[in-house]
Structures are given as C-alpha cells and as structure tokens.
Amino acid sequence: xILAHLHQLSLHASTLGAFFQDDNQAIxxxxxxxxxxxxxxxxxxxxxxxxxxxxxxxxxIDRYLYFAAARKQSREFAPRVAGALKEGKLDEAVxxxxxxxxxxxxxxxxxxxxxxxxxxxxxIAVEQTESSKRALERAEAIVxxxxxxxxxxxATIGATAPFVGLFGTVAGIxxxxxxxxxxxxxxxxxxxxxxxxALVTTALGLLVAIPAVWAFNYFTSKVEAFDVEMDNSSSExxxxxxxxxxx
Numbered sequence: 001x002i003l004a005h006l007h008q009l010s011l012h013a014s015t016l017g018a019f020f021q022d023d024n025q026a027i028x029x030x031x032x033x034x035x036x037x038x039x040x041x042x043x044x045x046x047x048x049x050x051x052x053x054x055x056x057x058x059x060x061i062d063r064y065l066y067f068a069a070a071r072k073q074s075r076e077f078a079p080r081v082a083g084a085l086k087e088g089k090l091d092e093a094v095x096x097x098x099x100x101x102x103x104x105x106x107x108x109x110x111x112x113x114x115x116x117x118x119x120x121x122x123x124i125a126v127e128q129t130e131s132s133k134r135a136l137e138r139a140e141a142i143v144x145x146x147x148x149x150x151x152x153x154x155a156t157i158g159a160t161a162p163f164v165g166l167f168g169t170v171a172g173i174x175x176x177x178x179x180x181x182x183x184x185x186x187x188x189x190x191x192x193x194x195x196x197x198a199l200v201t202t203a204l205g206l207l208v209a210i211p212a213v214w215a216f217n218y219f220t221s222k223v224e225a226f227d228v229e230m231d232n233s234s235s236e237x238x239x240x241x242x243x244x245x246x247x
Contacts, residue, residue, distance in 0.1 A: 104146075
C-alpha cells in the first residue's frame with residue numbers, strides 16, 4: 001500500500017517536473033528582451049502602434065498650442081475691437097483684427113468687417129448687411145475646419161488601436177501554441193515568449209488608445225466652446241451692421 005502511494009507521488013512529481021521544465025532558463029521581460037523574443041508579425045504590430053502613438057501625441061501638442069494661442073489672443077482682441085466699433089472706427093477695428101491672426105474670433109470678425117467696408121455704395125443697404133452676414137458664415141465654417149484639424153485622426157487611433165493590439169494578441173497566442181507543438185511540452189518556458197508577446201501588444205494597444213480618446217473628447221469640447229463664441233460674435237456684429245444701416 002505504501003509502495004503504491006510512493007509510486008503515485010513519483011508520477012505526480014514527474015508530471016510537475018515536465019510542466020516546469022526549462023523554467024530555470026532566463027526569460028527576459030525588459031523592453032529589449034521582449035523585442036528580441038517577438039516574432040516579425042508582433043514586431044510589425046508594435047511598430048504600427050508606436051507610429052500611431054507618435055501621431056496622436058503630435059496632434060495633441062499641436063491642438064493644445066493652437067487653442068491656447070487662440071484663447072489668449074481672443075481675450076485681447078474682443079475688448080479692443082468692441083471699443084473701436086463703439087467709436088465708429090471701422091478701419092481701426094480691422095487693424096486690430098489683423099494684429100490677432102491666431103484668434104478664432106478675429107478671423108471671423110475680420111471677414112465680416114472687410115466685406116462691410118468694401119461693399120460699394122455710399123449708403124448702407126440691406127444687401128450690404130446680408131453680404132457681410134454671408135461672409136461671417138463662410139469664415140465660421142473655415143475656422144471650424146481649422147479647429148478640428150487632426151481630431152479625426154485622434155478618433156481613428158482611439159477606435160482602432162485596441163484592435164491592432166488584439167491582432168498582436170492573437171499572433172502571440174498562435175506563437176505559443178506553435179511552440180507547444182514544436183517542443184511537444186506544456187512547460188511554462190515553452191510558451192512564455194508567446195504569451196508575453198500577446199500581453200505586450202494588448203497593453204500597447206490600450207496605452208495608445210486611451211490617451212487618444214481622452215484628448216479627442218477634450219479638444220472636441222473646446223471646439224464646441226469656440227463655435228459658440230464665434231456664433232455670438234457674428235450675431236453681435238450683424239446687429240451692429242443693422243444699427244449702422246438704420247442711422
């Protein structure tokens with residue numbers, strides 16, 4: 001009876017030994033070691049994710065600087081142009097707008113003021129006000145497109161990066177099964193590189209996607225706020241033109 005139990009224990013020990021065989025081999029988990037253990041398909045996935053990450057980071061920096069400059073110059077532009085228009089100095093208002101070219105408000109207001117000023121005829125007609133209003137609408141559409149530049153790329157990266165990482169995950173799992181079939185063993189060391197490859201690509205996909213989604217939502221809210229400001233400025237300017245036409 002005792003001999004039978006000892007025999008069973010020896011069988012279990014041999015099974016565990018087969019499972020953990022080669023575990024004493026060094027399996028590196030540093031960036032360089034993981035890169036060296038990856039197959040070419042997984043390396044291609046990592047390269048694609050790195051390109052997407054650099055692209056999204058460049059868009060984030062560009063939009064942040066652009067929006068910050070637009071906000072700063074608009075705060076300086078709004079009171080100055082309002083004062084010039086209150087005094088009836090149309091040319092001065094245009095000059096103020098020209099000096100703040102990074103301001104989203106200045107770009108819109110300039111188009112309306114120039115159209116109003118350059119319209120032919122000595123008296124202010126309804127057609128002059130309508131023409132200026134159309135110029136403001138065109139300028140708003142152009143500025144809106146400038147503000148949204150690059151945001152569609154962020155949305156695409158945020159939506160597709162997890163799936164690119166998932167593709168790398170599938171490739172890593174297939175590699176792990178291939179190693180099991182080739183080595184005819186289920187030891188951890190036999191599948192370690194394939195599993196690590198799968199997990200790394202999954203993590204990279206999420207690491208690229210999450211900041212891109214956050215940045216897209218943040219900048220989209222900024223664009224919406226800028227649109228409201230441009231609409232308000234255009235409406236106030238049209239009211240000014242109407243008042244001028246009634247004098």
